Amino acid sequence: MKAYYWESHHGNFGDDLNLWLWDALLPGFRDVHPEILLVGVGTVLNPALLPAGQKKLVVGSGYGYGTPPDIGNPAEWDVRAVRGPLTAAKLGLPPERAITDPAAMITDMPEFQSLPKVHRKTFIPHWESAEFGMWEAVCEPVGLAYLDPRGEAKSVIRHIAQSELIIAESMHGAILADAFRVPWIAVSTSRSINNFKWNDWASSVGTTYEPRYVPVSTRAEAVAKRSRFWGVRFDGEQPAPEATPQNPGGEVMTRRPPSQTGLRGMAKQFLASPSVLALWQAGRAEPRLSPDNVLEERKEQFRTMLDGIRRDYF
Structure with missing residues (x-):
């Protein structure tokens, strides 16, 4: 597989982390199924960005711009997880596919x-x-x-x-x-x-x-x-x-x-x-933090989803 990410001339760490994150989350992914594109961190679920005619494994990406892609063809799309419930609704996915942004898993490294x-x-x-x-x-x-x-x-x-x-x-x-x-x-x-x-x-x-x-x-x-x-x-x-x-x-x-x-x-x-x-x-406003139990539940769901990918592709 090859990891897709939006590469900008100016650099942006939220996109650039795709260069190494998937080696930690899915070790060996680069050595299997060269025809498949792993679509991970980023607001990239847009047909203008992703190539047609190539199978895409979506692992936590988000929608946010342009027209949502038609993911109905299983020969082109395997959507295991998206960033959140708004993306899931836009793509017509069941709520359980809305886990969270993959960047949250960096804390496990x-x-x-x-x-x-x-x-x-x-x-x-x-x-x-x-x-x-x-x-x-x-x-x-x-x-x-x-x-x-x-x-x-x-x-x-x-x-x-x-x-x-x-x-x-x-x-x-x-x-x-x-x-x-x-x-x-x-x-x-x-x-x-x-x-x-x-x-x-x-x-x-x-x-x-x-x-x-x-x-x-x-x-x-x-x-x-x-x-x-x-x-x-x-x-x-x-x-x-x-x-x-x-x-x-x-x-x-x-x-x-x-x-x-x-x-x-x-x-x-x-x-x-x-x-x-x-x-x-x-800087003097009341800060936010998501509930500990919700974040850990989402991370555990993400780990389970990654286990499923390993079984099916490795």
Whole structure:
């Protein structure tokens, strides 16, 4: 089998973890049935993404964009589990196929267990916010560690596990925090966010998604998200990254923000002040955590489902 994942030019740890997760959950999967595509973590159940004419083994993926695929042909589809009940309903699957996001199983891996806490509060934005915003600079006065979701996946996950609180715009930031039993607070920089996938996952583990709104931090971010910045709506322009360092080494990005000196830097800091205030307020909200028994029940269902795959394919 070959694992499918959405590969982005910017990198996104929630997608990139597919590169090694299935070697832990289904050891040896790469050596069997080369004609089958394993479709795992991600909002990828979309006919525009997945190839027609090839059998797909779906193990916890989610729907969220475009047209739901027609999974009626067993020669092309073997859907063992999906991310949550909303995806199951969209695909016409029985409720028992809605388990949870496979990323929750990462906590079973020895390398992520018994890690010491070294970060008090961490903010992990959506990749698009990281690409076009200046969130490192916003986090500094708020006293938050900044965690870039475009960093190397295992490093990002270790940082989440070693935090005492996660403030997440990244959905997989919240999923991993919840799995590691790290309290989390959801935020969003867009009032028009597609919350289907968040609600899909949250309902699978018995919690709710109620994000706190945080304004965008730069004009470029507003352009990318077709949103407002200081009361002005930006739509249809081409954004350019602002004040966001690149990550040539592929490691987790938790560096201090670039110095904002001079008139231009001072102006940027002033314009980002609503983001600073809103993020500070968000960090003092009541955090969430799914019930222990619900999460463990879903993980046990996932283990049982994996046992079934081993019997049928290995």
